[in-house]
Amino acid sequence: MTSILSRFIDSTAKRPQGKWARQYYGEPKSHMKAFAQTMEALAPRPDDAHLEIGCGGGYFLGMIQPKVARVAAIDHSPEMVEVARRANHDAVAAGLAEIVQGDAERLPWPDDSFTCSANTSMWFFLEHPERVLAELRRVLKPGGRLVITTIRRSWFNRLVWALYGLRLYSNRQMARMLGDSGFCEIEVVSKGLMGQIVTARKPAASVQGQDKANHARP
Ligand SMILES: C[S@@+](CC[C@H](N)C(=O)[O-])C[C@H]1O[C@@H](n2cnc3c(N)ncnc32)[C@H](O)[C@@H]1O
Numbered sequence: 001m002t003s004i005l006s007r008f009i010d011s012t013a014k015r016p017q018g019k020w021a022r023q024y025y026g027e028p029k030s031h032m033k034a035f036a037q038t039m040e041a042l043a044p045r046p047d048d049a050h051l052e053i054g055c056g057g058g059y060f061l062g063m064i065q066p067k068v069a070r071v072a073a074i075d076h077s078p079e080m081v082e083v084a085r086r087a088n089h090d091a092v093a094a095g096l097a098e099i100v101q102g103d104a105e106r107l108p109w110p111d112d113s114f115t116c117s118a119n120t121s122m123w124f125f126l127e128h129p130e131r132v133l134a135e136l137r138r139v140l141k142p143g144g145r146l147v148i149t150t151i152r153r154s155w156f157n158r159l160v161w162a163l164y165g166l167r168l169y170s171n172r173q174m175a176r177m178l179g180d181s182g183f184c185e186i187e188v189v190s191k192g193l194m195g196q197i198v199t200a201r202k203p204a205a206s207v208q209g210q211d212k213a214n215h216a217r218p
Pocket residue numbers: 012013014015016025028031053054055056057074075076077080102103104105119120121122125126
């Protein structure tokens with residue numbers, strides 16, 4: 001039973017694969033609100049180099065690509081990478097989008113490659129979020145912005161998502177995790193009953209190594 005359940009979770013969300021997943025993540029209707037919230041929090045600029053981790057079928061990547069100079073994305077599901085490349089075919093062909101298969105714990109880009117990074121509906125699957133944060137901090141340029149859109153820890157959400165075994169964090173825990181990983185200007189806000197949006201920056205060159213004030217709102 002446990003292995004049937006874990007295969008179901010893997011194939012539908014944690015490492016999507018199969019016909020249903022390819023179709024669903026091509027246009028994940030239930031994620032549109034999170035995409036809009038992420039876009040608003042990220043406030044993309046024309047000169048941004050943007051990185052998305054856990055891009056799924058690349059729908060958000062397609063939304064943000066025309067708003068920035070270039071985009072890159074990584075996902076550990078080979079099938080999602082294929083869907084995302086197909087969905088962003090023109091931008092990939094023009095050299096404006098790069099989509100790679102791999103683990104967010106080991107990002108295949110040099111230091112200081114991106115001005116901003118976002119991820120949606122994937123943080124709760126990370127076994128070592130601190131490793132991912134270290135990698136994001138490494139590949140972001142000084143002053144680079146980070147947005148994480150996930151589900152926050154609450155008794156209600158733990159009940160609803162119990163079967164999925166998601167790793168959920170309170171706003172305070174999230175703020176601490178980001179602060180411990182060397183990010184600054186951290187804000188963690190609740191959205192509706194479930195949502196949690198984290199915004200933070202890699203310290204600018206002059207303040208690297210110092211922590212600025214962190215804020216966690218209920
Ligand atoms: C629930 S889906 C969300 C996809 C997309 N971000 C969205 O909101 O529609 C989670 C995605 O994160 C990817 N993922 C999970 N853990 C990952 C990891 N450690 N490294 C890379 N990708 C990961 C999965 O393969 C999957 O495509």
